[in-house]
Amino acid sequence: MSTTETYGRVGETERGAFRAGPVDGESAARLAAHGLEYQRIAVDSDEYVGWLQSVARGFQDGERSAEQVAAARERSGYRRLTGVYDPQSPVDAPVATIASWLGELTVPGEAMIPSCAISAVTVAPTHRRKGIARAMLEGELRAAHASGIPMAMLTVSESPLYGRYGFAPAAAGTSWTIETKRAAWIGPQPAGRIDFIGRDRVRELMPALHERVRHRTAGEIDVPGGHWDGFAGTNPAAEKTGEKRAVQYADADGEVRGAAVYAVRENHDDFTKATVSVHYLLAETDDAYAALWRFLLELDLVAEVHAGELSTSEPLLWMIADQRAAKVTVRDHQYVRILDVVAALETRRYGGPGTLVLDVSDPLGIAAGRYLLEADERGAARVRLLGEGEAADAATVTLGIAELSATYLGGVSLATLAAAGRVSVTGGADAASDALAMATRVLGWHTAPRLSIWY
Incomplete structure (x- = not known):
């Protein structure tokens, strides 16, 4: 697939302009004060090889072969790549890296918002505690904001690092381990059929299926093409694709409505107790969801099925006879950071009508201000920045940009954050408790968000 493929509703012109934009001047000056150089890396340049090797080292991976470098280069044209260089280093490779691209995030109400997706954040252990990570992340956020991008998003290896930049966990993910014999399928038994297909065929199917379903669930994003190669095992440089x-x-009408990719690991001590790892499962309909999960749970000679990046409200739990057969672990997964409060809040829909003042603080000063949100009966809202000293007869929610971002996809309620001491609500014309209940209802959403990939 071409590296210039079109993703969603954000055009390639906008994506290309963001990729080509300059590095942030403030961060460049801060790094220069430490004798470091901050620069963008072109995918087709000689510097790309060193950049990719630094990323691999940062995530404890092995050195990339020439074949792996070529495959990564072919699939990386959609990304903006940045590196931090130390001129005194004996190796021609950056001591820190970051990648980003302009993607699309699904928000409550089946709407999409342009978002700066951030990935490949590494700092060499030889260059820690020099403010490099802060300079790169703040620089990328300022660059995105300067480009008119209203949101930023990322998945993280180390969760405590990103709150200081205004990010918050907004969509949790779950990992499942299911004992197949104990589970016992009691779910639907749809008409239709399951068939084995080749990896090239599933690589062809998944992008089209995902494009048809991603708008239904807040938190999902448009998936870059290289990720589908990873799921399907069609990247020629990847390891163990044959598994x-x-x-x-x-x-029943012969229309393909779902697909799954999995691998089986034998148990050499007991061949009746193999383990299945579900790499990706994509279902357009309830029947497809039920049929695919039933197939996986009823595979012969399998004792356990492992799956990750599932939602916190999977119907699967109600399709097995013994829910204790499933061990479900919940953890933070999709982080988001609002850059433009008005654009972000006017894009999503709300749980009910109401008027709120949002008094937002921001450690980077990008999105701070007092905003008036007026949601109507349809769940649509008008939002505007209040002028200095301008009063509004409405409940006031005082919170940081991280807390506002945490509520944005509907994954946590305002009442929960208030109980945790993360936000405060004053009543305006209503009692404080009534104001909190109203604000919670307005900012809430009825379905849990989900993101089905890492990036």
């Missing part, structure tokens, strides 16, 4: 098996579900 991956793929199936599709076609409904």
Whole structure:
């Protein structure tokens, strides 16, 4: 697939302009004061090899082979790549890296918002405690804001690092371990059929299926093409691709409505107790969801099924006879950071009508201010920045940009954050408790957000 493929509703012109934009001047000056150079890296340049090797080292991976470098280069044209260089280093490679791209985030109400996706954040252990990570992340956020991008998003290896920049966990992910014999399928048994397919075929199916379903769930994003190669095992430089098996579900009319990629690991001590790892499962309909999960849980000679990046409200739990057969671990997954409060809040929909003043603080000063939000009966809202000293007869929610970002996808309620001491609500014309209940209802959403990939 071409590295200039079109993603969602954000055009390639906008994506290209963001990729080509300069590094942030403030961060460049801060790094220069430490004798470091801050620069963008072109994917087709000689510097790309060193950048990729630094990323691999930062995530404790092995050195990339020439074949792996070529495959990564082919699939990385959509990203903006930045490195921090130490001129005194004996190796021609950056001591820190970051990548980003302009993607699309689904928000409550099946709307999409342009978002700066951030990835590949590494700092060499030889250059810690020099403010490099702060300079890179703040620089990328300022660059995105200067480009008119209203949101930023990322998935993280180390969760405590990003709150200082205004990010907050907004969509949790769950990991499942299911004992197949104990689980016992009691869910639907749809018409239609499951068939094995090749890896090239599932690579062809998944982007189209995902494009049809991603708008339904807040937190999902448009997936870059290289990720589908990873799921399907069609990246020629990837390891162990031969272990991956793929199936599709076609409904009673013969339309393909779902697909799954999985791998089986034998248990050499007991061949009846193999383990299945689900790499990706994508279902357009309830029937496809049920049929694919039933297939996986009823595979012969399998004792456990492992799956990750599932939602906190999976119907699967109610499709097995013994819910204790499933061990479900919940952890933070998708982080978001609002850069433009008005654009972000006017894009999503709300749980009910109401008027709020949002008094927002921001450690970077990008989105601070007092905002008036007026949501109507349809769940749509008008939002505007209040002038200095301007009064509004409405409940006031005082919170940081991280807390506002945490509520944005509907993954945590305002009442929970208030109980945790993270926000405060004053009543305006209402009692404080009534104001909190109203604000919680307005900012809430009825379905849990989800992101089904790492990036």
